Amino acid sequence: xxxxxxxxxxxxxxxxxxxxxxxVICAPSVAQSGVFLTEDDFYQQTFNSQVPDVEVLWxxxxxxxxxxxxLGRPFSRLRVRYRSxxxxxxxxxxxxxxxxxxxxGVVVDKGRIADISVLEYRESRGGEIRHNFFTDQFLxxxxxxxxxxxxDGRIDGITGATLSVRASRKIATLALFFHQLVMxxxxxxxxxxxx
Amino acid sequence: xxxxxxxxxxxxxxxLQRRIIKSKIRFTLWRxxxxxxxxxxIFVLLLSLTGILLNHTNAWRLNQASLPQSFAAxxxxxxxxxxxxxxxxxxxLSQLDGKALYFGEQAIGTCQGKLVGAVFVxxxxxxxxxxxxxxxxxxxxxxxxxxxxxSVTNIGRCQSNVCIEYEEDQVxxxxxxxxxxxxxxxxxxxxxxxxxxxxxxxxxxxxYGSSITWERWIQDLHSGRLIGAWGVYLMDGMAILFVLIxxxxxxxxxxxxxxxKR
Numbered sequence: 001x002x003x004x005x006x007x008x009x010x011x012x013x014x015x016x017x018x019x020x021x022x023x024v025i026c027a028p029s030v031a032q033s034g035v036f037l038t039e040d041d042f043y044q045q046t047f048n049s050q051v052p053d054v055e056v057l058w059x060x061x062x063x064x065x066x067x068x069x070x071l072g073r074p075f076s077r078l079r080v081r082y083r084s085x086x087x088x089x090x091x092x093x094x095x096x097x098x099x100x101x102x103x104x105g106v107v108v109d110k111g112r113i114a115d116i117s118v119l120e121y122r123e124s125r126g127g128e129i130r131h132n133f134f135t136d137q138f139l140x141x142x143x144x145x146x147x148x149x150x151x152d153g154r155i156d157g158i159t160g161a162t163l164s165v166r167a168s169r170k171i172a173t174l175a176l177f178f179h180q181l182v183m184x185x186x187x188x189x190x191x192x193x194x195x
Numbered sequence: 196x197x198x199x200x201x202x203x204x205x206x207x208x209x210x211l212q213r214r215i216i217k218s219k220i221r222f223t224l225w226r227x228x229x230x231x232x233x234x235x236x237i238f239v240l241l242l243s244l245t246g247i248l249l250n251h252t253n254a255w256r257l258n259q260a261s262l263p264q265s266f267a268a269x270x271x272x273x274x275x276x277x278x279x280x281x282x283x284x285x286x287x288l289s290q291l292d293g294k295a296l297y298f299g300e301q302a303i304g305t306c307q308g309k310l311v312g313a314v315f316v317x318x319x320x321x322x323x324x325x326x327x328x329x330x331x332x333x334x335x336x337x338x339x340x341x342x343x344x345x346s347v348t349n350i351g352r353c354q355s356n357v358c359i360e361y362e363e364d365q366v367x368x369x370x371x372x373x374x375x376x377x378x379x380x381x382x383x384x385x386x387x388x389x390x391x392x393x394x395x396x397x398x399x400x401x402x403y404g405s406s407i408t409w410e411r412w413i414q415d416l417h418s419g420r421l422i423g424a425w426g427v428y429l430m431d432g433m434a435i436l437f438v439l440i441x442x443x444x445x446x447x448x449x450x451x452x453x454x455x456k457r
Contacts, residue, residue, distance in 0.1 A: 054372035076304075078338045081372060
């Protein structure tokens with residue numbers, strides 16, 4: 001009887017361990033993708049409910065070329081929409097991680113990153129980049145104007161999220177570049193005629 | 196006392212027995228080796244040739260060369276794509292199989308969902324797919340794009356503006372900012388989707404077949420997948436036969452070597 005009891009306990013333990021391992025394996029992949037912040041909420045929290053109107057930055061050929069150098073791929077759009085108030089601008093940009101696009105919201109204030117958020121994540125893994133322990137690294141970073149503009153600080157990666165980390169670096173750099181274009185341009189050039 | 200003569204005779208008889216058995220084994224192996232060889236010869240040739248091709252797909256650009264439409268239809272059951280188009284201002288915008296977008300003959304990517312319609316206003320093309328609005332320049336360059344929360348069912352001119360319709364709502368699009376504002380329910384002037392002109396249709400169908408490359412076809416031929424799941428089992432069976440040929444060949448060689456030594 002004692003032997004049977006031990007066998008039953010062992011069997012129960014094995015079953016419980018299997019269920020636990022299954023939960024541990026499945027849970028992260030289920031929790032990765034999702035919408036974490038809507039565009040409206042992003043703008044609300046950026047501008048403290050005084051959300052400015054949408055503005056448009058039209059890109060010249062050489063600026064598209066710089067954007068291409070930052071992303072490592074052609075930047076297909078002729079213009080980018082953003083919102084800005086004083087020296088603060090907010091950008092919603094997308095970049096592909098491994099297979100699917102990641103939607104980022106980036107806030108730049110006086111040429112430095114004030115906030116970067118993952119608005120929507122569509123991959124099955126690598127979603128750790130949305131957490132503060134990663135995004136806080138970007139705060140205060142500016143642009144180093146090389147042949148291909150880069151961030152002027154180092155970002156530590158996350159094991160298992162290399163491509164997502166790379167995408168976030170590119171988008172942060174791109175947002176800083178666009179912010180610089182907006183702040184450098186004369187007001188009359190910002191809303192030029194459509195091409 | 197054992198008789199040395201009869202003892203020797205027994206040894207000779209036993210040796211002879213062993214030689215006969217080994218000969219029979221060798222003969223049996225040789226017979227089956229030959230049968231399997233004949234049976235699998237054509238597969239050896241096929242796998243060797245496709246293997247050589249697969250080793251050089253980059254150099255010979257097999258990963259870029261497209262399979263003809265007829266092959267794609269025959270081997271992959273690819274039905275001719277459904278093409279929806281809309282034309283205005285001398286230009287045709289098309290979508291193939293609810294995916295690839297074409298500006299004339301030029302592929303311009305994809306959009307989220309099926310093409311609902313397009314309008315040409317103020318020197319800008321405004322396309323609506325089920326879940327996206329796209330702006331194109333007069334020569335087909337992407338200006339901007341924006342996802343929609345709800346499914347778009349119609350797009351058209353509403354007085355001097357552009358409006359899109361969802362199931363129950365109609366909204367006006369600001370082409371500068373892509374912001375949507377409530378509209379008062381205008382009658383939309385939309386261009387209906389139709390099949391493109393025959394010449395363009397033929398060119399688009401030909402281009403669409405290019406999603407399958409020669410490399411893909413050769414890989415499927417090599418693995419047997421070209422004829423379905425049974426093709427894979429057939430190739431597995433052939434691989435087992437190749438193993439049997441190799442083993443039988445080794446055993447025959449080994450038996451022959453020992454015989455030659457004697």
